[in-house]
Amino acid sequence: MNPVKQLLWWLIAGSEGGLNRARIIAALLERPSNARQLAKRLGLNYTTVRYHLDILQKNGLVTSTENRYGRMYFLSQLLLDNYSEFEEIWGRVKTEIGEGEK
Template sequence: MMAKIDDVVNGRGWETRKKILEILGNGPTTAYEISKRLGLNYSTVRYHLDLLERSGLVINMRQGSRQLYSISRNLVSMKII
């Protein structure tokens, strides 16, 4: 199910999602690395990444055994952050 971008951007937790997007703006990274950088629980970061992915703002890809997240072209064209 696709999440509405307005709900993701204007909803509760946006500040956390914004920090995640700022980290991803520096290049692809794992949820674990994001959780360590933000000092948040891994499951919290995964929750926010899932919302961002369902809204089309973030994509994930496999690199070996690692799952990397990066910002999508949609986010770049929308200039949300």
């Protein structure tokens, strides 16, 4: 199995908080954002978003600008190159939790 796919399975389907991480990834594909913007768009607590962004960044799936205030987050090239793997996993997880094709 592709190592990135294994990582995505673990971060999205195999660990607590995976649903929020997947929602953040999907939101960042639509538009790079800072943590506050993501929190507002996703209806999540700012601290929760920062926590998940840190996990995604430490695992090489998200990158950010260097400035601390208003730091913008983007999907990494690694994730963009493997985005179909994310879509497959995210689709299967949503089906399992009953969200289907939302």
